[in-house]
Amino acid sequence: MSQGRSIRLFLVDGTPNGLLTAEIMNWTGHVLTGPRSKLAELVQRPECGRTGVYSLVGPDSDDSLRTRVYIGESDDVAQRLRTHNRPEEQGGKDFWERVCLITSKDQNLTKAHAKYLESQLIQIATQTARCVLSNGTAHSYNNLPESDRADMAFFLEQIRIVLPVLGFEFLRELSKPSAPVSATAAAAPSHSPQFLLEVPRYRVSARGQEVDGEFFVLKGSNARSEWVGTERGYRGLYKQLIEEGVLVAGSGEHLTFSDDFAFSSPSAAAAVVCGRAANGRTSWVVEGSGQTYAAWQDQQLNAVDLTTAENTQEVV
Incomplete structure (x- = not known):
């Protein structure tokens, strides 16, 4: 801790x-x-x-x-x-x-x-x-x-x-999900379960995970081969990831993440994967259960409320 x-x-x-x-x-x-x-x-x-x-x-x-x-x-x-x-x-x-x-x-x-x-x-x-x-x-x-x-x-x-x-992020270490956790680390980063986002029509499949408050799309995940949404939103980020080699041409008709990449929110990650604006809170689902990101987050809050209620009853 x-x-x-x-x-x-x-x-x-x-x-x-x-x-x-x-x-x-x-x-x-x-x-x-x-x-x-x-x-x-x-x-x-x-x-x-x-x-x-x-x-x-x-x-x-x-x-x-x-x-x-x-x-x-x-x-x-x-x-x-x-x-x-x-x-x-x-x-x-x-x-x-x-x-x-x-x-x-x-x-x-x-x-x-x-x-x-x-x-x-x-x-x-x-x-x-x-x-x-x-x-x-x-x-x-x-x-x-x-x-x-x-x-x-x-x-x-x-x-x-x-x-x-103070708002200066340039020295903050990036705790990638795929990176090995150091035994000497002061505190192990907190990981969420893995999430899955699929666009069957375009055979796109991506996995994501939240680590210390940042939403990562994992290495090897797919994204649409072109941006099909509006000129606004995350189009600039999509183009930037291609230019920087984070999104590279894959074996099929899609792009592939060459490394884990941290997004500011699940919706930003979903938009880049889908090539258009997307609600990441409902697009990402817990792998294996189908529970949406929003439902998973609510579950965490409910668990805290339940624990608080039980502790209050014990004090009374």
Whole structure:
């Protein structure tokens, strides 16, 4: 069972769209984030004068469905952000809309620590493949004593916990259903039963599974060979999966998933499989029982309500 964590969030200017700080109990790290429109206020913060690592985040200009990220480090983050705020032709970066700065509350983060963290964050972002990296070439920096590397491993673990809470998903590990579960994992991912979606007329059959809140279509599943729905909806996602090689030509008249792929919802998954808009809550059924996804979810809720009622009776 995973252990709970307490994260302290502070709205610097009292608004949800302004500057925000985040801290985790018993962690020396400190996170400062804000929109590019608040850059003038952000660079005046004391954190921007410390050694730290930062991420610039925004939509990818070539694919609006993807996030573009630049990861850097500096002894003077404020000056680096001023440089990044320039136009592209003057050495700046146009794509980013938000910045996330990670420093240390005790100010014991050195230049060597920051360079090591930067290289590790770039490597993790590359492996998770949740974003398009703007960094030119990945580099490896290991010039740290063994004890410092151990400290930075814990520091990285906390970064990967707090950033998704702030809406930065590019470091979050993708727990694919087909991936082996590590024996040393802090918490095994929660799996649903496998679901089945079939379109007999086009001989399409796909399997899906929910893992830690994400709905995966499993490797080897089929999808319609062309999008037949409206121009809106998930047509852009369908085309993107073909371009990225997630959907490839199969042996028959359909496309095949070359790997497990996580969708934002069962309906998004059903739409890509069917090549048109589809209600995933009724299209996906539990394999072997025929129970719809919606009915399965209701069953989970009813089980919780029953357990709560039984516990209340025991107390009374």
